[in-house]
Amino acid sequence: xxxxxxxxxxxxxxxxxxxxxxxxxxxxxxxxxxxxxxxxxxxxxxxxxxxxxxxxxxxxxxxxxxxxxxxxxxxxxxxxxxxxxxxxxxxxxxxxxxxxxxxxxxxxxxxxxxxxxxxxxxxxxxxxxxxxxxxxxxxxxxxxxxxxxxxxxxxxxxxxxxxxxxxxxxxxxxxxxxxxxxxxxxxxxxxxxxxxxxxxxxxxxxxxxxxxxxxxxxxxxxxxxxxxxxxxxxxxxxxxxxxxxxxxxxxxxxxxxxxxxxxxxxxxxxxxxxxxxxxxxxxxxxxxxxxxxxxxxxxxxxxxxxxxxxxxxxxxxxxxxxxxxxxxxxxxxxxxx
Numbered sequence: 001x002x003x004x005x006x007x008x009x010x011x012x013x014x015x016x017x018x019x020x021x022x023x024x025x026x027x028x029x030x031x032x033x034x035x036x037x038x039x040x041x042x043x044x045x046x047x048x049x050x051x052x053x054x055x056x057x058x059x060x061x062x063x064x065x066x067x068x069x070x071x072x073x074x075x076x077x078x079x080x081x082x083x084x085x086x087x088x089x090x091x092x093x094x095x096x097x098x099x100x101x102x103x104x105x106x107x108x109x110x111x112x113x114x115x116x117x118x119x120x121x122x123x124x125x126x127x128x129x130x131x132x133x134x135x136x137x138x139x140x141x142x143x144x145x146x147x148x149x150x151x152x153x154x155x156x157x158x159x160x161x162x163x164x165x166x167x168x169x170x171x172x173x174x175x176x177x178x179x180x181x182x183x184x185x186x187x188x189x190x191x192x193x194x195x196x197x198x199x200x201x202x203x204x205x206x207x208x209x210x211x212x213x214x215x216x217x218x219x220x221x222x223x224x225x226x227x228x229x230x231x232x233x234x235x236x237x238x239x240x241x242x243x244x245x246x247x248x249x250x251x252x253x254x255x256x257x258x259x260x261x262x263x264x265x266x267x268x269x270x271x272x273x274x275x276x277x278x279x280x281x282x283x284x285x286x287x288x289x290x291x292x293x294x295x296x297x298x299x300x301x302x303x304x305x306x307x308x309x310x311x312x313x314x315x316x317x318x319x320x321x322x323x324x325x326x327x328x329x330x331x332x333x334x335x336x337x
Contacts, residue, residue: 005030005293006067010059010083011075012037012046015097018274019072019285020046026282030070030289036062037075059083063090070292073097077172081106088113088121093292095285097125098176100305104313107306108330114302115335123288124300126180126308128238130287131280133251137242138185146244149186152224154178155252157237159271161230167209170228171195171315175214178226179311180304181240188220190311192326195319203231214315235269236276303336 009020012035020032036056037043043055056062059079063071063086071087073080073096081101087094088110100122101107114122128134141149156174165173183190194215204210211229218224239252254269254276270276284299291298311327318325 003029005289006033006069007031007289008034008036008062008065008068008071009046010036010062010071010073011079011097012039012042012055013074013076016072016074017046018281019074020050022282022285023072023289024050027285027289029293033067034062034065060086063087063092068092070094070289077102081110084110084122085113088117091117091121091295093288093295093297094122095125095288095292095297096122096305098180098305099172099309099312100124100302101309102172104306104310107302107309111302111306111333111336115333118335120297120301120335121295122302122305123291123297124180124302124305124308125284126177126184126300126304127277127280127284128177128181129184129300130283131277134181134185134240134280137240137249137251140249141185141242141244142187145247146242146249147246149220149222149242149244151222151241151243152182152185153241153243154182154224154226155237155239156226156228157232157235158230158273159233159235161205161208161210163205165205165208165230167207167319168316170208170210170212170230171214171319172312174230175226175228175315176308176312177238178214178224178228178240179216179308179315180300182216182218182224183304183307184300185240185242186218186220186222186224188218188222189307189329190216190224190327191219192217192324193311193315193318194324195315195322197319201229201231203233205231209319212319216311235271236273237269238273238276301336303332306330 216224241250
Protein backbone atom coordinates (compact mmCIF):
# COMPACT_ATOMS: atom_id res chain seq x y z
CA UNK A 1 0.00 0.00 0.00
CA UNK A 2 1.15 3.56 -0.73
CA UNK A 3 1.29 6.25 1.96
CA UNK A 4 -1.90 7.73 0.51
CA UNK A 5 -4.57 5.11 -0.11
CA UNK A 6 -5.88 5.18 -3.69
CA UNK A 7 -9.63 4.62 -3.82
CA UNK A 8 -11.99 3.72 -6.65
CA UNK A 9 -15.52 5.01 -6.05
CA UNK A 10 -18.18 2.93 -7.81
CA UNK A 11 -21.34 4.97 -8.31
CA UNK A 12 -21.44 8.71 -8.93
CA UNK A 13 -24.90 9.45 -7.61
CA UNK A 14 -25.64 11.34 -4.44
CA UNK A 15 -23.89 8.92 -2.08
CA UNK A 16 -20.89 8.32 -4.33
CA UNK A 17 -20.37 12.04 -4.86
CA UNK A 18 -20.71 12.69 -1.13
CA UNK A 19 -18.17 9.99 -0.27
CA UNK A 20 -15.73 11.33 -2.87
CA UNK A 21 -16.05 14.81 -1.39
CA UNK A 22 -15.46 13.51 2.15
CA UNK A 23 -12.40 11.51 1.09
CA UNK A 24 -10.83 14.57 -0.47
CA UNK A 25 -11.84 17.18 2.12
CA UNK A 26 -12.23 15.54 5.52
CA UNK A 27 -10.44 12.17 5.49
CA UNK A 28 -6.67 12.11 5.65
CA UNK A 29 -4.42 9.50 4.09
CA UNK A 30 -6.58 8.78 1.06
CA UNK A 31 -7.41 10.10 -2.39
CA UNK A 32 -9.89 9.25 -5.12
CA UNK A 33 -8.11 7.91 -8.21
CA UNK A 34 -11.10 6.51 -10.13
CA UNK A 35 -14.86 7.04 -10.29
CA UNK A 36 -17.19 4.75 -12.24
CA UNK A 37 -20.81 5.24 -13.25
CA UNK A 38 -22.82 4.08 -16.28
CA UNK A 39 -23.60 7.78 -16.77
CA UNK A 40 -20.21 8.97 -17.98
CA UNK A 41 -21.09 12.64 -17.61
CA UNK A 42 -22.01 12.11 -13.97
CA UNK A 43 -18.70 10.34 -13.32
CA UNK A 44 -16.81 13.18 -15.00
CA UNK A 45 -18.66 15.70 -12.85
CA UNK A 46 -17.51 13.95 -9.67
CA UNK A 47 -13.84 13.75 -10.73
CA UNK A 48 -13.77 17.39 -11.84
CA UNK A 49 -11.35 19.11 -9.50
CA UNK A 50 -9.93 15.85 -8.11
CA UNK A 51 -6.29 15.86 -9.15
CA UNK A 52 -5.26 12.64 -10.85
CA UNK A 53 -8.73 11.06 -10.75
CA UNK A 54 -10.18 9.44 -13.88
CA UNK A 55 -13.80 8.79 -14.84
CA UNK A 56 -15.05 5.44 -16.14
CA UNK A 57 -18.37 4.02 -17.26
CA UNK A 58 -17.41 0.47 -16.26
CA UNK A 59 -16.84 -0.71 -12.67
CA UNK A 60 -14.31 -3.35 -13.73
CA UNK A 61 -12.16 -0.72 -15.45
CA UNK A 62 -12.23 1.51 -12.38
CA UNK A 63 -11.30 -1.33 -10.01
CA UNK A 64 -8.38 -2.25 -12.31
CA UNK A 65 -7.24 1.36 -12.76
CA UNK A 66 -3.64 2.24 -11.85
CA UNK A 67 -3.21 3.27 -8.24
CA UNK A 68 -6.41 1.66 -6.92
CA UNK A 69 -5.78 0.03 -3.53
CA UNK A 70 -9.32 0.00 -2.10
CA UNK A 71 -12.87 0.21 -3.43
CA UNK A 72 -15.87 2.20 -2.13
CA UNK A 73 -19.18 1.01 -3.59
CA UNK A 74 -22.10 3.45 -3.68
CA UNK A 75 -23.93 2.20 -6.77
CA UNK A 76 -27.54 0.90 -6.67
CA UNK A 77 -27.94 -2.29 -4.64
CA UNK A 78 -28.40 -4.71 -7.58
CA UNK A 79 -24.91 -3.75 -8.85
CA UNK A 80 -23.13 -4.33 -5.53
CA UNK A 81 -22.36 -8.04 -5.80
CA UNK A 82 -20.51 -7.76 -9.11
CA UNK A 83 -18.41 -4.82 -7.91
CA UNK A 84 -17.56 -6.52 -4.57
CA UNK A 85 -16.47 -9.71 -6.32
CA UNK A 86 -14.30 -7.71 -8.74
CA UNK A 87 -12.56 -6.10 -5.77
CA UNK A 88 -12.13 -9.39 -3.93
CA UNK A 89 -10.56 -10.96 -7.02
CA UNK A 90 -7.83 -8.35 -6.62
CA UNK A 91 -7.82 -8.73 -2.82
CA UNK A 92 -8.78 -5.09 -2.36
CA UNK A 93 -10.50 -3.81 0.81
CA UNK A 94 -14.12 -2.78 0.21
CA UNK A 95 -16.54 -0.37 1.87
CA UNK A 96 -19.97 -1.15 0.44
CA UNK A 97 -23.01 1.02 1.07
CA UNK A 98 -26.07 -0.86 2.28
CA UNK A 99 -27.47 -3.16 1.17
CA UNK A 100 -24.50 -5.50 0.79
CA UNK A 101 -26.75 -7.20 -1.77
CA UNK A 102 -30.53 -6.96 -2.16
CA UNK A 103 -31.06 -10.70 -1.57
CA UNK A 104 -29.50 -13.08 0.96
CA UNK A 105 -28.28 -15.40 -1.82
CA UNK A 106 -26.02 -12.69 -3.23
CA UNK A 107 -24.65 -11.94 0.22
CA UNK A 108 -23.85 -15.62 0.70
CA UNK A 109 -21.81 -15.56 -2.52
CA UNK A 110 -19.90 -12.53 -1.24
CA UNK A 111 -19.18 -14.31 2.05
CA UNK A 112 -17.99 -17.41 0.20
CA UNK A 113 -15.57 -15.33 -1.88
CA UNK A 114 -14.23 -13.57 1.22
CA UNK A 115 -13.84 -16.84 3.11
CA UNK A 116 -11.75 -18.26 0.26
CA UNK A 117 -9.30 -15.43 0.89
CA UNK A 118 -9.19 -16.35 4.56
CA UNK A 119 -9.46 -12.80 5.88
CA UNK A 120 -11.96 -9.97 6.12
CA UNK A 121 -11.85 -7.37 3.36
CA UNK A 122 -15.51 -6.25 3.21
CA UNK A 123 -17.13 -3.62 5.42
CA UNK A 124 -20.81 -2.71 5.03
CA UNK A 125 -21.76 0.96 5.32
CA UNK A 126 -24.09 0.81 8.31
CA UNK A 127 -22.93 4.23 9.48
CA UNK A 128 -25.14 4.41 12.58
CA UNK A 129 -22.58 2.25 14.36
CA UNK A 130 -20.22 5.25 14.08
CA UNK A 131 -22.68 7.84 15.39
CA UNK A 132 -21.67 9.19 18.81
CA UNK A 133 -25.16 8.80 20.30
CA UNK A 134 -25.53 5.23 19.08
CA UNK A 135 -22.05 4.41 20.39
CA UNK A 136 -22.97 5.72 23.85
CA UNK A 137 -26.18 3.69 23.87
CA UNK A 138 -24.25 0.58 22.82
CA UNK A 139 -21.75 1.13 25.65
CA UNK A 140 -24.58 1.53 28.17
CA UNK A 141 -26.31 -1.66 27.02
CA UNK A 142 -23.07 -3.67 26.93
CA UNK A 143 -22.25 -2.54 30.49
CA UNK A 144 -25.65 -3.72 31.73
CA UNK A 145 -26.67 -0.21 32.73
CA UNK A 146 -30.29 -0.82 31.77
CA UNK A 147 -30.47 -4.43 32.85
CA UNK A 148 -31.73 -7.05 30.41
CA UNK A 149 -33.10 -5.30 27.29
CA UNK A 150 -36.84 -5.72 26.79
CA UNK A 151 -37.72 -3.25 24.01
CA UNK A 152 -36.19 -0.99 21.40
CA UNK A 153 -38.63 1.71 20.25
CA UNK A 154 -37.41 3.16 16.94
CA UNK A 155 -38.65 6.02 14.77
CA UNK A 156 -37.32 6.63 11.26
CA UNK A 157 -38.86 9.61 9.50
CA UNK A 158 -38.05 11.45 6.28
CA UNK A 159 -39.59 14.74 5.18
CA UNK A 160 -40.40 13.47 1.67
CA UNK A 161 -39.73 10.34 -0.32
CA UNK A 162 -38.17 10.42 -3.81
CA UNK A 163 -40.52 9.91 -6.75
CA UNK A 164 -39.04 6.48 -7.43
CA UNK A 165 -39.44 5.19 -3.86
CA UNK A 166 -41.57 2.04 -3.51
CA UNK A 167 -43.41 0.37 -0.64
CA UNK A 168 -40.81 -2.43 -0.60
CA UNK A 169 -38.05 0.14 -0.22
CA UNK A 170 -39.51 1.32 3.09
CA UNK A 171 -38.17 -1.95 4.45
CA UNK A 172 -35.23 -2.83 2.18
CA UNK A 173 -33.73 0.69 2.02
CA UNK A 174 -34.92 2.37 5.23
CA UNK A 175 -35.83 -0.12 7.97
CA UNK A 176 -32.64 -2.04 7.06
CA UNK A 177 -30.77 0.56 9.16
CA UNK A 178 -32.89 -0.27 12.22
CA UNK A 179 -32.36 -3.97 11.51
CA UNK A 180 -28.60 -3.61 11.71
CA UNK A 181 -28.72 -1.17 14.63
CA UNK A 182 -30.94 -3.53 16.63
CA UNK A 183 -28.72 -6.55 15.97
CA UNK A 184 -25.64 -4.53 16.96
CA UNK A 185 -27.10 -2.77 20.01
CA UNK A 186 -28.59 -5.94 21.47
CA UNK A 187 -25.98 -8.40 20.17
CA UNK A 188 -28.88 -10.67 19.17
CA UNK A 189 -30.18 -12.02 15.89
CA UNK A 190 -33.65 -11.17 14.61
CA UNK A 191 -35.81 -14.26 14.39
CA UNK A 192 -39.18 -13.06 13.04
CA UNK A 193 -40.80 -10.02 11.43
CA UNK A 194 -44.35 -8.66 11.37
CA UNK A 195 -45.51 -5.60 9.44
CA UNK A 196 -48.60 -3.51 10.16
CA UNK A 197 -49.89 -0.84 7.78
CA UNK A 198 -52.28 1.93 8.79
CA UNK A 199 -54.26 3.83 6.20
CA UNK A 200 -51.57 5.59 4.13
CA UNK A 201 -50.82 9.21 4.91
CA UNK A 202 -52.52 11.70 2.60
CA UNK A 203 -49.01 13.07 1.93
CA UNK A 204 -47.80 9.73 0.55
CA UNK A 205 -47.64 9.39 -3.25
CA UNK A 206 -50.30 7.20 -4.85
CA UNK A 207 -49.59 3.53 -4.18
CA UNK A 208 -46.98 4.05 -1.45
CA UNK A 209 -47.89 2.24 1.80
CA UNK A 210 -46.49 4.92 4.07
CA UNK A 211 -46.20 4.83 7.07
CA UNK A 212 -45.67 1.31 8.40
CA UNK A 213 -44.96 -0.32 11.75
CA UNK A 214 -42.41 -3.12 11.67
CA UNK A 215 -42.08 -5.52 14.63
CA UNK A 216 -38.86 -7.49 15.05
CA UNK A 217 -38.47 -10.41 17.47
CA UNK A 218 -34.97 -11.28 18.64
CA UNK A 219 -33.11 -14.40 19.74
CA UNK A 220 -32.76 -12.94 23.24
CA UNK A 221 -36.48 -12.37 23.73
CA UNK A 222 -36.50 -8.61 23.09
CA UNK A 223 -39.03 -6.82 20.87
CA UNK A 224 -38.08 -4.03 18.47
CA UNK A 225 -40.77 -1.79 16.98
CA UNK A 226 -39.93 0.50 14.08
CA UNK A 227 -42.15 3.32 12.85
CA UNK A 228 -41.09 4.05 9.28
CA UNK A 229 -42.65 7.23 7.89
CA UNK A 230 -40.95 8.64 4.80
CA UNK A 231 -43.37 11.49 4.08
CA UNK A 232 -43.76 13.03 7.53
CA UNK A 233 -43.29 16.52 6.06
CA UNK A 234 -41.31 18.19 8.82
CA UNK A 235 -37.79 16.79 8.50
CA UNK A 236 -35.43 13.87 8.94
CA UNK A 237 -35.68 12.23 12.36
CA UNK A 238 -34.11 9.05 13.70
CA UNK A 239 -34.72 8.12 17.33
CA UNK A 240 -34.18 5.01 19.43
CA UNK A 241 -35.24 4.25 22.99
CA UNK A 242 -33.92 1.18 24.78
CA UNK A 243 -36.04 -0.13 27.64
CA UNK A 244 -34.53 -2.64 30.05
CA UNK A 245 -35.42 -4.25 33.34
CA UNK A 246 -33.50 -1.53 35.22
CA UNK A 247 -34.13 1.62 33.19
CA UNK A 248 -34.40 3.23 29.78
CA UNK A 249 -32.32 5.49 27.53
CA UNK A 250 -33.27 7.47 24.42
CA UNK A 251 -31.19 8.99 21.64
CA UNK A 252 -32.00 11.13 18.63
CA UNK A 253 -33.93 13.99 20.22
CA UNK A 254 -31.55 16.48 18.62
CA UNK A 255 -31.75 19.07 21.39
CA UNK A 256 -28.35 20.60 20.72
CA UNK A 257 -29.79 24.11 20.95
CA UNK A 258 -33.22 25.35 22.01
CA UNK A 259 -34.19 28.93 21.09
CA UNK A 260 -36.73 30.98 23.04
CA UNK A 261 -37.93 34.07 21.21
CA UNK A 262 -41.10 36.08 20.55
CA UNK A 263 -43.17 33.98 22.93
CA UNK A 264 -42.13 30.67 21.40
CA UNK A 265 -39.42 28.07 21.90
CA UNK A 266 -37.98 25.41 19.66
CA UNK A 267 -35.04 24.06 17.75
CA UNK A 268 -34.07 22.83 14.31
CA UNK A 269 -34.84 19.44 12.79
CA UNK A 270 -32.36 18.10 10.25
CA UNK A 271 -33.84 17.86 6.77
CA UNK A 272 -31.47 15.25 5.43
CA UNK A 273 -29.60 12.11 6.52
CA UNK A 274 -26.25 13.53 5.35
CA UNK A 275 -26.77 16.33 7.89
CA UNK A 276 -27.99 14.19 10.80
CA UNK A 277 -25.24 11.60 10.33
CA UNK A 278 -22.48 13.83 8.89
CA UNK A 279 -20.07 13.05 11.72
CA UNK A 280 -20.88 9.33 11.55
CA UNK A 281 -20.04 9.25 7.83
CA UNK A 282 -16.73 11.02 8.50
CA UNK A 283 -15.81 8.66 11.35
CA UNK A 284 -16.80 5.62 9.30
CA UNK A 285 -14.60 6.69 6.40
CA UNK A 286 -11.61 7.57 8.56
CA UNK A 287 -11.68 4.20 10.31
CA UNK A 288 -12.19 2.31 7.04
CA UNK A 289 -9.27 4.11 5.41
CA UNK A 290 -7.03 3.35 8.40
CA UNK A 291 -7.85 -0.37 8.19
CA UNK A 292 -7.83 -0.55 4.39
CA UNK A 293 -4.32 0.91 4.39
CA UNK A 294 -3.33 -2.20 6.34
CA UNK A 295 -5.12 -4.47 3.87
CA UNK A 296 -8.00 -5.43 6.16
CA UNK A 297 -11.51 -4.46 7.27
CA UNK A 298 -13.34 -3.85 10.54
CA UNK A 299 -16.86 -2.78 11.48
CA UNK A 300 -20.03 -4.30 9.98
CA UNK A 301 -19.15 -7.54 8.23
CA UNK A 302 -20.43 -9.39 5.19
CA UNK A 303 -22.31 -11.56 7.72
CA UNK A 304 -24.03 -8.43 9.03
CA UNK A 305 -24.97 -7.54 5.46
CA UNK A 306 -26.29 -11.05 4.88
CA UNK A 307 -28.31 -11.09 8.13
CA UNK A 308 -29.85 -7.70 7.31
CA UNK A 309 -30.79 -8.94 3.82
CA UNK A 310 -32.40 -12.06 5.31
CA UNK A 311 -34.42 -10.00 7.80
CA UNK A 312 -35.55 -7.60 5.07
CA UNK A 313 -36.56 -10.54 2.84
CA UNK A 314 -38.73 -11.86 5.69
CA UNK A 315 -40.08 -8.34 6.24
CA UNK A 316 -41.12 -8.01 2.60
CA UNK A 317 -42.93 -11.35 2.82
CA UNK A 318 -44.65 -10.24 6.04
CA UNK A 319 -45.68 -6.94 4.45
CA UNK A 320 -47.20 -8.66 1.40
CA UNK A 321 -48.98 -11.44 3.27
CA UNK A 322 -49.84 -9.79 6.58
CA UNK A 323 -48.41 -12.85 8.33
CA UNK A 324 -45.62 -12.98 10.91
CA UNK A 325 -42.62 -14.39 9.06
CA UNK A 326 -39.65 -16.27 10.50
CA UNK A 327 -36.11 -15.24 9.52
CA UNK A 328 -33.98 -18.05 8.10
CA UNK A 329 -30.22 -17.75 8.59
CA UNK A 330 -27.45 -20.13 7.63
CA UNK A 331 -24.85 -21.07 10.24
CA UNK A 332 -22.43 -18.22 10.90
CA UNK A 333 -18.97 -19.05 9.45
CA UNK A 334 -15.92 -18.87 11.76
CA UNK A 335 -14.53 -15.84 9.86
CA UNK A 336 -17.42 -13.71 11.14
CA UNK A 337 -17.56 -14.87 14.76
